[in-house]
Amino acid sequence: MNVRRLIPSTALAGAVALGAVTLSACSGTSDAADKGNGGKLDVVASFYPMQYLAEQIGGDHVAVNTLTKPGVEPHDLELKPRQVGELGEADVLLYLKGIQPAVDEAIAQAGVKNTVDAATLTKMEEHGAEVGHDHGGEEAESEAGADPHVWLDPVKYAEVAKGVGAAFEKADPDHAADYEKNTDALVKKLGELNTAFETGLRTTATRTFITTHSAFGYLAERYGLEQESITGIDPESEPSPARVKELHAIAEKDKVSTVFFETLASDKTAKTLAGDTGLRTDVLDPLEGITDKSKGHDYIEVMQSNLAALKTALGAK
Known part of the structure; x- marks a missing residue:
C-alpha cells in the first residue's frame, strides 16, 4: 500500500481550517442544494471512509458520488479529465489529503468553496518510521510522518464526522437541523463501537x-x-x-x-x-x-x- 503521509494538525487548527473553507461559502449558499440532483446537496467523496460519512450525515438531502469505485485500490487512483471537470460542479468536496495524490491535485484545481479536508478535523499522529508514496521508483518521505488512517479509530472518526456535519450545515442551512441530528446519531454509533472495542x-x-x-x-x-x-x-x-x-x-x-x-x-x-x-x-x-x-x-x-x-x-x- 502506497501512502503519502499527512502534515499533522491539531483539532483546534482543524476547527479553524473548517471554518475558513465553509464560512467563505456561506454567502449565497442557502440554495446550494437547488442546483440539481432533485434539489439535493451534490457531494463528491474521495473514497469509502468519506463516502460513508457523507451518506450517514447527509441522509436524504444529499446525492453522493464517490471517486473511488468498489474494488479499486484508492491510493493509485487516476482521474479521467471528465471526472476532474465535474469536480468543479459539486456543492461539497470531501476528501482526506495525502491519501490520493491525483485527487489532491484535482481538488486544488476545482475551486469549490465547500471543500473539506478530513485531515484538518482531528489530530494526526506519527506511527513508526514509514515511507510515503513510491512513484517512478522514488521513495517520498513525508514531511512530518503523520499516519493517515484516522478512520480506523472510532474516536477520531467521530471527530471527523462532527466536522463534516458542520460543513454540511453551512453549505445547506435549510436542512441544518437534520444534518445535526444525523451527525449526533452517527457519533453515538461510533461511541458504541469504541466501547465494544474497549471491552472486547x-x-x-x-x-x-x-x-x-x-x-x-x-x-x-x-x-x-x-x-x-x-x-x-x-x-x-x-x-x-x-x-x-x-x-x-x-x-x-x-x-x-x-x-x-x-x-x-x-x-x-x-x-x-x-x-x-x-x-x-x-x-x-x-x-x-x-x-x-x-x-x-x-x-x-x-x-x-x-x-x-x-x-x-x-x-x-
Whole structure:
C-alpha cells in the first residue's frame, strides 16, 4: 500500500481550517442544494471512509458520488479529465489529503468553496518510521510522518464526522437541523463501537498482532495493542530477510497466533510468513473500500468483524 503521509494538525487548527473553507461559502449558499440532483446537496467523496460519512450525515438531502469505485485500490487512483471537470460542479468536496495524490491535485484545481479536508478535523499522529508514496521508483518521505488512517479509530472518526456535519450545515442551512441530528446519531454509533472495542480487547493473552502493512496504528494506540507490520506502508512489497527473521522472533516471544492480510491487496506475503512460522491467517480490513469480499456491508459491520478477528487472534477473555 502506497501512502503519502499527512502534515499533522491539531483539532483546534482543524476547527479553524473548517471554518475558513465553509464560512467563505456561506454567502449565497442557502440554495446550494437547488442546483440539481432533485434539489439535493451534490457531494463528491474521495473514497469509502468519506463516502460513508457523507451518506450517514447527509441522509436524504444529499446525492453522493464517490471517486473511488468498489474494488479499486484508492491510493493509485487516476482521474479521467471528465471526472476532474465535474469536480468543479459539486456543492461539497470531501476528501482526506495525502491519501490520493491525483485527487489532491484535482481538488486544488476545482475551486469549490465547500471543500473539506478530513485531515484538518482531528489530530494526526506519527506511527513508526514509514515511507510515503513510491512513484517512478522514488521513495517520498513525508514531511512530518503523520499516519493517515484516522478512520480506523472510532474516536477520531467521530471527530471527523462532527466536522463534516458542520460543513454540511453551512453549505445547506435549510436542512441544518437534520444534518445535526444525523451527525449526533452517527457519533453515538461510533461511541458504541469504541466501547465494544474497549471491552472486547481489555483482557487478552497477547497484545501483539502482525499485519501485512501498518494501517492500524491509531487502532492499536487507542486500545493498547502493538502492531507489527510485514512490509510497512506498502502491502505489495517484499519484506527483507532481516524483517522476516525479526517477525519470527516477535511471534514466538509475544505468542502471536495470526498474520492478518486485507481484502484489496494480495495475501501472498502474509501466507508465506504464516506458513514459515506455523501461524494462521485472517482478514483485518483497513476499510478503504467495500467489496463483495468484505466481511460486512458498511463501516460499522466491517469494524465489528475486525473486532471479532482481533479478539480471536489475541486470545481475548
